[in-house]
Amino acid sequence: MKIAVCIKRVPDTETRVKVGAGGVAIDEAGVKFIVNPYDEFAVEEALQRREKAGGGEVVVVSLGPDAAQETIRTALAMGADRGILLKADAIPADGLAVAKAIAAELKDGGYDLILLGKMAVDDSNHQVGPMVAELLGLPCVTTVAKLELEGGKGVAEREIEGGVEVVEFALPAVLTCEKGLNTPRYPALKGIMAAKKKPIEVKPAAFGAVRLTATALTLPAERAAGRIVGEGPEAVPELVRLLQHEAKVL
């Protein structure tokens, strides 16, 4: 089974966001970067599928700056076979432009399965996976929380508001992964050593036209300081009074 996993280098989820000098992106000084958490589920799923199939290849594709090679290295240390960096000093805010660059790379790769995280936790664009699928003319299921593959067919479960959809599709397909699909492994020392020798191919990302641009990045207004109503259960009547008559939410 040949599987492509698309991963993104993103700021750590505990990062304190500061706006950079240009006013449209964050200040990256001192920021620690990680593999997008949802992409870790995609990498893990690919590794498990390869193991289950008794062979195959897991190719990690990342679009980003040179530093994204480290991100690819992390996935290689988890057990992926090789990496491809679609190099771009800046990642466009336009998800369709990103999807086109990725689709162009994957088009003739002969992949049975293309996996991505359901979203990146930095720009929360939530769109590259299904766009890649449309561009390649492949079936797509998003936010997959449970997956069964058997004989070229798949059944996936995805959470919707107040329920779960059970979705059928045929391979090759594009799936985006939700938390809960699996438990991503930590790279072992042996894996980290092995990853150093695995190949990463670097080529320029071909975006085409970028028609959605970021014009500003601002920090949200701070919430006004609240107050402690009181201590212990004795404070409950006052809280209820405030919710009812001051905040008017009851």
Add this chain to the structure above:
Amino acid sequence: MATVLAVTEQRDGALRKVSREAVAAARQLADALGGTVDALVVGGPGVDAAGGKLGEAGADRVLVATHDTFGRYAPDGYAGTIAAQVKAGGYAAVVLAGTATGRDLAPRLAARLDVPLAVDVTSLEIAGGKVRASRPVYAGRAIQQVELDATPAILAIRPNTFAPAGSARAGTVSAIDAVPGTARVVVREVKAAERGALDVAEAPIVVSGGRGLKGPEHFHLLEDLARALGSAAVGASRAVVDAGWRPHAEQVGQTGKTVSPQLYIAVGISGAIQHLAGMRTAKVIVAINKDKDAPIFKVADYGIVGDAFEIVPKLTEAIAKVRAG
């Protein structure tokens, strides 16, 4: 010719509340452009388009596309049908709701039409004839403004942010053709959650619990409180989801859901950055925590310091009394 298309959402033949929000957002754009709004209903043959009161929310026309396979979400059929109407209608913008369905559908539509998409939009304006959208990024720790330089601009709005505001229109209902196409994926079944269960991302009130509840067996305290409050959902912090106490569907925060309810009650949640990111846009925040220095009190409008096991039952009782009386 209409200017903006609002795509509605139905479940079991009934239009969902977010449909009116999508129409309201479309109305806002259409007013800025001096145009009209079409609302598109895609569903099974029995779909109740009139029940959505879309005219009241600002739709000039309501277009209904039905097909035997559209009772459940049919990604390829829905995308094909909407794309055909967009091409026929020549819209400046298309607005969808950023629900589980909308987030799946909008990118498919954008790719088919070869136009860009902004997701999770919380405000909209027209500047120099182009659509500008604001959207939370970094899980709400920053707001990104984007400009879409294409026609139509595709926008998926965040639920609970656009309210229909007294701009009633005719909402004349007419049928259009469905374009089912080839279904590459098929929704075989929808397993419903517990009857009447609200999703944290959509509920007007959310009651969330964290490690301070000491174990999954104590979450019934929050379920009782949610029941007393009426339209409320139970949420959870990442710590308790990772510990397996609660399902991921309930997680509020960066790797969970971002919520904007009228009232958010955080019980036994200290308030890690990644949790605060997911709930800071709630209208009113209440925190109940043993530790008076917990960061959650910095964002809470009202706080009570103390033992959740003593406070929550009293609160449930008091709220039940208020709501009964």
